[in-house]
Amino acid sequence: MKLITSAASPFVRKARVALYESGHEAEVEEISVTTSPYATAPEILTANPLGKIPALIRDGEHAIYDSRVITRYFDSQWNVGLYPxxxxxxxxxxxxxxxxxxxxxxxxxxxxxxxxxxxxxxxxxxxxxxxxxxxxxxxxxxxxxxxxxxxxxxxxxxxxxxxxxxxxxxxxxxxxxxxxxxxxxxxxxxxxxxxxxxxx
Structure with missing residues (x-):
């Protein structure tokens, strides 16, 4: 899997924190991009038509996006317990x-x-x-x-x-x-x- 990120985004940080809480960060490649409301990075548009980060590109499946979707996905995949x-x-x-x-x-x-x-x-x-x-x-x-x-x-x-x-x-x-x-x-x-x- 690939997680599209940008360092200062708090929404990206949420996804990264959930990933690190899972202990499975070695299974997800983080791809950092530079983006803005006026100049959306093409990597993001490929994964999310809204052009927002983060986005998670899954192997052989549709990309998913919105930080709350991604954090729930990580939690479900690895039974992290962040949503009791x-x-x-x-x-x-x-x-x-x-x-x-x-x-x-x-x-x-x-x-x-x-x-x-x-x-x-x-x-x-x-x-x-x-x-x-x-x-x-x-x-x-x-x-x-x-x-x-x-x-x-x-x-x-x-x-x-x-x-x-x-x-x-x-x-x-x-x-x-x-x-x-x-x-x-x-x-x-x-x-x-x-x-x-x-x-x-």
Whole structure:
């Protein structure tokens, strides 16, 4: 199998973390590409008509894409246990919340990076940050029992999302007033699969 990746993407990082959690990384070749919303790498278009990463090219089968599809595929293939049946819906909801945090942070980054000078829409950026802020508050207020329990794709995605906010929105101080979540993230970030995939 081949996993199409790009180093800074938090969605790619989710797939890579799930792969490393499985212990089967030797069975998947990682292909790193350079891509953008305006210049999609051809390797991605071959695997995903939407041009988004990550994508997983499977031997003799259709390619699959979207990070949540790929993480579930790895989990199913190798019985990793990242989606336990006893709290599956909670784990999926936490993962979806974290994907939304990452998506909003990506949109904030794109607004500044790809808009022509003088056309950056600050109200749009504020609206995306409001989503991030509400979702991070929800992680601490509503989902501590998932984060602090056995490691799942929900807890891994939460750490990835929070670290992506650090990377792209580091001046916004998400830790302020969220000591418990900040302490949890600091401990979780030491997990080998997360440390190994952390973008520089």
């Amino acid at each position: 049946e006893d709290n599956l819906w909670e784990v999926l909801t936490v993962e979806a919340t974290c994907d939304a945090i990452m998506e909003a942070a990506v949109l904030m980054t794109y607004e500044k990076r790809f808009r022509p000078e003088g056309m950056v829409f600050e109200d749009w950026i504020k609206a995306q940050w409001a989503k991030v802020d509400r979702a991070i508050s929800a992680l601490e207020a509503d989902w501590t029992h998932v984060l602090e329990g056995p490691t799942t794709m929900g807890s891994l995605a939460a750490c990835i999302a929070l670290e992506y906010v650090d990377l792209r929105c580091g001046d916004r101080s998400w830790r302020e007033g969220r000591t418990a979540l900040a302490d949890w993230q600091a401990n979780m970030s030491e997990r080998p699969s997360l440390a190994r995939t952390r973008p520089e």
